[in-house]
Every structure is written in C-alpha cells, then in structure tokens.
Amino acid sequence: MDLSAPKPRAETAGKDIWHPGERCLVPSPENEKLCEASIKSIIVDENGKSFAIVLYSDFQEKKVPLKKLQEVKSVKDCSRNYIFDDEDLEKPYFPDRKFPSAAIAFPLSKDGESIPYTINRYLRDYQREGAQFLYGHFIRGRGCILGDDMGLGKTVQVISFLAAVLHKRGTREDIENNMPEFLLRSLKKEPPLSISKKMFLIVAPLSVLYNWRDELDTWGYFRVIILHGNKKDNELIRVKQRKCEIALTTYETLRLCLDDLNSLEWSAVIVDEAHRIKNPKARVTEVMKALKCNVRIGLTGTILQNNMKELWCVMDWAVPGLLGSRIHFKKQFSDPVEHGQRHTATKRELATGRKAMQKLAKKMSGWFLRRTKTLIKDQLPKKEDRIVYCSLTDFQKAVYQTVLETEDVTLILQSSEPCTCSSGRKRRNCCYKTNSRGETVKTLYFSYLAVLQKVANHVALLQAASTSKQQEMIIKRICDQVFSRFPDYVQKSKDAAFQTLSDPKYSGKMKVLEQLLNHCRKNNDKVLLFSFSTKLLDVLQQYCMASGLDYRRLDGSTKSEERIKIVKEFNSTQDVNICLVSTMAGGLGLNFVGANVVVLFDPTWNPANDLQAIDRYNTDKI
Structure with missing residues (x-):
C-alpha cells in the first residue's frame, strides 16, 4: 500500500515541534515513500540542524531531518491516530484468493494457543494437521521431522505453528505488541502481559x-533478525538482547557462531532441508548435533536419498536415540531391508525385510509426518513427463570415438579380462593395475566417465577448466589427440569462441533444445532450464545471448537477495520466458510458480536432486 496516498479518513501535515514517542510519516529507507514510524529521540548536530532518530516498524533506525517529518492527523470521525482500517493491516491477505475456510481461529490447545483466523482461513486440513503435529511435539519438549512432499507448504505449516505459540493475531494488535516498551508508554499504553518471550532459531540453506x-x-507480524553476512555480528548482539522472536541463519553462519548461539536459550530450532544432516561424519552434522536445544524440528521432502543410514542420521539429530545406535539400526533395520530389496533375495530375506520395514515405520510414526501430493492431486494441473533421446552430432561422434580409442579407455575396457601372464587373476589386479603414467584403473574409471559425459553434453566443455587437476590433465591429453584431427574447430574456438560455444552443431542436445525453445516461444511458455554443471550453464547462457532471448540466470554464485529478485521477475514478467538454473542452487526451496515447462539438460547421478529441481515448477516437465 502506498502510504504517500492516505485514505480520506486521515490527512498529513508538517509541524514545528516534535517529541520523542510521537508517530509520524517519514520517507521509507527503501523507496522514499512515506510510511509510519515513531520518534525515538531528537538531536541537534554541530551546525544547529535538527534531526529525529526514527524507528520503523521493522525496527530499523534512521536519522531524518526534522523538516521531512509529517504529522498524521485524525479527522473527526476517526477515534484512533492511524491511516489504515483494521482490515487493511491484516496479514496475510491475498486479494486474488478466495478464503477456503471460515475466518475463525484454529485451537491447538485448551490453553488458548491457536492459529489466528487471518492464517487459518487460507489453510487446508492437512496443513492444520501439520501445525498441530509440530505443536504437540513442541509442548512436550521433543523434536520431530515434518517430511511432507515438496510443494505441500511445509513453510506455511511452520509459520502457522509459530504464530500460535507466539500468540500472534495477524492484526493491528501485533503491530502494537511489537513496539518497544518506551514507545508503548509514550502512547500511554502498558506492555501487554500476554506477549510471548519465546525465541526460535531457523536454519536454512543460503539459497532460501x-x-x-x-x-x-507475508503471513504475519513477526520480529525477525537475519544472522548472515557483514551485519551478523551486530545482529547477534540484538539477538542476545532478545529483540527478536525469530532468528534466521544459514548452516555456515551457524558453524561460525555456534558458541554464541549456544549461549542463548532457544524455544526450538527449525532446520530447513534437514536431509543435509545425512552423513554422521560430516562437519554439518557435527555442528547441528552440537547445537544446544531439546526441541529440534527438521523439514525435508527427501529424508531418504541414497541409503537408510541417512534416515538414521537425520532422525538421530531430531530425536536422539529413537532408532538406537548406528550399529543397532544397521543390524535391526538397514541390513534386513536392503538385503530384502536385492534381486537375488530369497523368500526368507524378502519376508524379513518387510517385517523390518513395518517395525521401522511403526517406531517412527509418532515422530515423522509425511504426506504426498496425492492429497491435492485434484487441484494440480495435468503433468507430462517426457524423456527425449538426443543423437550425437557427427562432430560429437568423432570426439567420442577418439576418447574410446585412447590407451586409457582400452586399459579400462580390458581390466576385467584374465591377465596375459596366465596368473588367473584379472588384469586390473595383476600386471595392468596402472597406466603408463602410474594412474590406477579405478581412478581412470571416474575420470573418463566424466570426460564422456562432457562430450555427450557439449564438446565445448572439454575446453573448460576442470575442478580436478588430474581430470584437467586427462582432458588436455584428450584435447591434444582429438582436436589435432579438427584444426578448423580449434581455429574457430580461438577466433570466435562465443559463436562456437553457442552453435548447436557441436551438441545433439543443443539441437533438440533449440527446437524446443522455439516451440515454447511460440506458445509463450515459461521455461526453467536446469543444468548440474555451471560451465554448461555458461554455454546455455551464450546460446541465449546469441539467439537474442531474454533470460535470467541463477546459480551458486548468485547472492541470496538477488535470487529472490530473479524468482519474482521470472514469475511476474511476461518478457522473461527462460531462467537458467543450477540444479544444486535452484533446486532448494525456491518457487518458480510462473513456469510451466522444466527442462533437465543434464540429469544428475542422484535422482533426488532432479526431483527437487522439478518441484520448483508448475506443470509440464521434460
């Protein structure tokens, strides 16, 4: 709402004398539009000019020249000194949405703690159930995991729970309750006794x-402080003074400030993307387990990605000891289930595996809540999954074949054959353990697998610098062999690298992508184009530039605030129809609701990463 254009029921005017504690209209620190603030103090500088230190609703302080302050005057029929109706101040409020439920509060306990009607009117039944699940564990002083499928609103369920335990109403009352005590007294109001003294810590990836x-x-009036970046030390002081209800931080900042954060008493710690705590030996797991708080709430849509040990690790963080020790869990659950899933499993192993899984599900049932999208399948648009097989171009085939003909690949392909020395052992375990440069066959496996993957995606990736020195040496050797047969390509790369990289004839996938994007452009589709490799994103970006496409790009180097801006622009701007996204950076928590087509240019080895990326979209995926 534009505060510079108040409603007829109030008017603004300047005045000569101001006092601490008064409300006034001042330019916003963000866009210079007038907004309400309170005067904390009045000072005079060495030149005799008068300034007011004003306090905004988000508790930012700013020195403003006294002449810029404007008074808020009530008209005769207005009994309160505000420029808004009560309904104007309700949060959340989505004018384009119908209220799915009646505007009544949803009680979570007999003690009066409830989800305010302002939030409850937008919730679905399963979301109320989720908030109740979190509340039930919170009041018992224990942790839990909310493992709903991606897209079911885990964030909203957490906010609903927080609103209840922080006694929020989503109305003007919250604004007044959030005011500092000195300001309330200056307005002749006593601080309400019902204000909650609870303080929560939310840990999330930087991307979200x-x-x-x-x-x-959006969903309420919460006093929030972000602990991240250059201001984290100053903000940490405010947190220690308990000037917030919710502190937001990242995994990395938590590691750096662990001792300081452990010195505070947290009502609960809420961890987004909790599947990051999947490796018992990882530093992130050690830090999360060292954080002092009994109520640990984890949010994840993919608690199980690679193996059952990951599930144990996440659950053991949230509810220590629930599933026993790692050794106990392995013996009782992990081994029987995994043995029963083998294609060679006996009937006995199958039965034992099923019993172990049922026993595990029963043990976790009260502590782990998961619902899938089948709950809302009738409200989701139809989806189509398509796998498009792309042939290599002639140039790619030549490069690919050259790689296969190298001495190293020959060594790999023959490594399982009997050794030529007639020892009876396999070549890789006998006389052919390494190549002529002393590199082991095992090392060569993964290096050449990565090389062939690069060739299959785009030949130009072979010319990009690799993160691995060893792989870089291998790629250089291959380039020397391959590109000596294609001098024209080498010369083009030197003379016009931009055009060469963006030319689809060097990639079969790029040829298909070019046709797909032309089709999407005609249909005004909005496309999310994911790639696991940032170097491949560079190639795709150059293609978009060469084709004159209006695009946005989001990867690991994109700053957090810029990410939100990119997502908003993509969702709301009609001209921006393509967003290039790194699978690892953009697949977490960001909602590209404006997209209706998703393209995974190079699927990752871990399907969970691709599923995370796919769920950023709205309808079709390819």
Missing part, C-alpha cells in the same frame, strides 16, 4: 534464507 524472511513477512 531471504525467502523465509519474505514468507514470515
């Missing part, structure tokens, strides 16, 4: 940190 802030701001 500011998304959490925006969601909290």
Whole structure:
C-alpha cells in the first residue's frame, strides 16, 4: 500500500515541534515513500540542524531531518491516530484468493494457543494437521521431522505453528505488541502481559534464507533478525538482547557462531532441508548435533536419498536415540531391508525385510509426518513427463570415438579380462593395475566417465577448466589427440569462441533444445532450464545471448537477495520466458510458480536432486 496516498479518513501535515514517542510519516529507507514510524529521540548536530532518530516498524533506525517529518492527523470521525482500517493491516491477505475456510481461529490447545483466523482461513486440513503435529511435539519438549512432499507448504505449516505459540493475531494488535516498551508508554499504553518471550532459531540453506524472511513477512507480524553476512555480528548482539522472536541463519553462519548461539536459550530450532544432516561424519552434522536445544524440528521432502543410514542420521539429530545406535539400526533395520530389496533375495530375506520395514515405520510414526501430493492431486494441473533421446552430432561422434580409442579407455575396457601372464587373476589386479603414467584403473574409471559425459553434453566443455587437476590433465591429453584431427574447430574456438560455444552443431542436445525453445516461444511458455554443471550453464547462457532471448540466470554464485529478485521477475514478467538454473542452487526451496515447462539438460547421478529441481515448477516437465 502506498502510504504517500492516505485514505480520506486521515490527512498529513508538517509541524514545528516534535517529541520523542510521537508517530509520524517519514520517507521509507527503501523507496522514499512515506510510511509510519515513531520518534525515538531528537538531536541537534554541530551546525544547529535538527534531526529525529526514527524507528520503523521493522525496527530499523534512521536519522531524518526534522523538516521531512509529517504529522498524521485524525479527522473527526476517526477515534484512533492511524491511516489504515483494521482490515487493511491484516496479514496475510491475498486479494486474488478466495478464503477456503471460515475466518475463525484454529485451537491447538485448551490453553488458548491457536492459529489466528487471518492464517487459518487460507489453510487446508492437512496443513492444520501439520501445525498441530509440530505443536504437540513442541509442548512436550521433543523434536520431530515434518517430511511432507515438496510443494505441500511445509513453510506455511511452520509459520502457522509459530504464530500460535507466539500468540500472534495477524492484526493491528501485533503491530502494537511489537513496539518497544518506551514507545508503548509514550502512547500511554502498558506492555501487554500476554506477549510471548519465546525465541526460535531457523536454519536454512543460503539459497532460501531471504525467502523465509519474505514468507514470515507475508503471513504475519513477526520480529525477525537475519544472522548472515557483514551485519551478523551486530545482529547477534540484538539477538542476545532478545529483540527478536525469530532468528534466521544459514548452516555456515551457524558453524561460525555456534558458541554464541549456544549461549542463548532457544524455544526450538527449525532446520530447513534437514536431509543435509545425512552423513554422521560430516562437519554439518557435527555442528547441528552440537547445537544446544531439546526441541529440534527438521523439514525435508527427501529424508531418504541414497541409503537408510541417512534416515538414521537425520532422525538421530531430531530425536536422539529413537532408532538406537548406528550399529543397532544397521543390524535391526538397514541390513534386513536392503538385503530384502536385492534381486537375488530369497523368500526368507524378502519376508524379513518387510517385517523390518513395518517395525521401522511403526517406531517412527509418532515422530515423522509425511504426506504426498496425492492429497491435492485434484487441484494440480495435468503433468507430462517426457524423456527425449538426443543423437550425437557427427562432430560429437568423432570426439567420442577418439576418447574410446585412447590407451586409457582400452586399459579400462580390458581390466576385467584374465591377465596375459596366465596368473588367473584379472588384469586390473595383476600386471595392468596402472597406466603408463602410474594412474590406477579405478581412478581412470571416474575420470573418463566424466570426460564422456562432457562430450555427450557439449564438446565445448572439454575446453573448460576442470575442478580436478588430474581430470584437467586427462582432458588436455584428450584435447591434444582429438582436436589435432579438427584444426578448423580449434581455429574457430580461438577466433570466435562465443559463436562456437553457442552453435548447436557441436551438441545433439543443443539441437533438440533449440527446437524446443522455439516451440515454447511460440506458445509463450515459461521455461526453467536446469543444468548440474555451471560451465554448461555458461554455454546455455551464450546460446541465449546469441539467439537474442531474454533470460535470467541463477546459480551458486548468485547472492541470496538477488535470487529472490530473479524468482519474482521470472514469475511476474511476461518478457522473461527462460531462467537458467543450477540444479544444486535452484533446486532448494525456491518457487518458480510462473513456469510451466522444466527442462533437465543434464540429469544428475542422484535422482533426488532432479526431483527437487522439478518441484520448483508448475506443470509440464521434460
């Protein structure tokens, strides 16, 4: 709402004398539009000019020249000194949505703690159930995992729970309750006794940190502090003074500030993307387990990605000891289930595996809540999954064949054959353990697998610098062999690298992508184009530039606040029809609701990463 254009029921005017504690209209620190603030103090500088230190609703302070302050005057029929109706201040409010439920509060306990009607009217039944699940564990002082499928609103369920335990109403009352005590007294109001003294810590990946802030701001009036970046030390002081209800931070900042955060008493710790705590030996797991708080709430749509040990690790963080020790879990659950899933499993192993799984599900049932999208399948648009097989171009085939003809690949392909020395052992375990440069066959496996993957995606990737020095040496050797047969390509790369990289004739996938994007452009589709490799994103970006496409790009180097801006632009701007996204950076928590087509240019080895990326979209995926 534009505060510079107040409603007829109030008017603004300047005045000469101001006092601490008064409300006034001042330019916003973000866009210079007038907004309400309170005067904390009045000062005079060495030149005799008068300034007011004003406090905004988000508790930012700013020095403003006294002459810029404007008074808020009530008209005769207005009994309160505000420029809004009560309904104007309700949060959340989505004018384009119908209220799916009646505007009544949803009680979570007999003590009066409830989800405010302002939030409850937008919730679905399963979301109320989720908030109740979180609340039930919270009041018992124990942790839990909310493992709903991606897209079911885990964030909203958490905010609903927080609103209840922080006694929020989503109305003007919250604004007044959030005011500092000195300001309330200056307005002749006593601080309400019902204000909660609870303080919560939310830990999230950097990619969604500011998304959490925006969601909290959308759904209510929460006092939030972000612990990240250059201001984290100053903000940490404010947190220690308990000037917030919710502190937002990242996994990395938590590691750096662990001792400081452990010195505080947290009502609960809420961890987004909790599947990051999947490796018992990883530093992130050690830090999360060292964080002092009994109520640990984890949010993840993919608690199980590679093996059952990951499930144990996440659950053991949230509810220590629930599934026993790692050795106990392996013996009682992990081994029987995994043995029963083998294609060679006996009937006895199958039966034992099923019993172990049932026993595990029963043990976790009260502590782990998961619902899938079948709950809302009738409300989702129809989806189509398509796998498109792309042939290599002639140039790619030549490069691919050259790689296969190298001495190293020959060594790999023959490694399982009997050794030529007649020892009876396999070549890789006998006389052919290494190549002529002393590199082991096992090492060569993964290096050449990566090389062939690069060739299959785009030949130009062989010219990009590799993160691995060993792989870089291998690629250089291959380039020397391959590109000596294609001098024209080498010369083009030197003279016009931009055109060469963006030319689809060097990649079969790019040829198909070119046709697909032309089709999408005609249909005004909005496309999310995912790639696991940032170097491949560079190639795709150059193609978009060469084709004159209006695009946006989001990868690991994109700053958090910029990510939110990119997502909003893509969702709301008609001209921006393509967003290039790194699978690992953009597959977490960001909601590209404007997209209706998703393209995974190079699927990752871990299907869970691709599923995370796919769920950022709205309808079709390819």
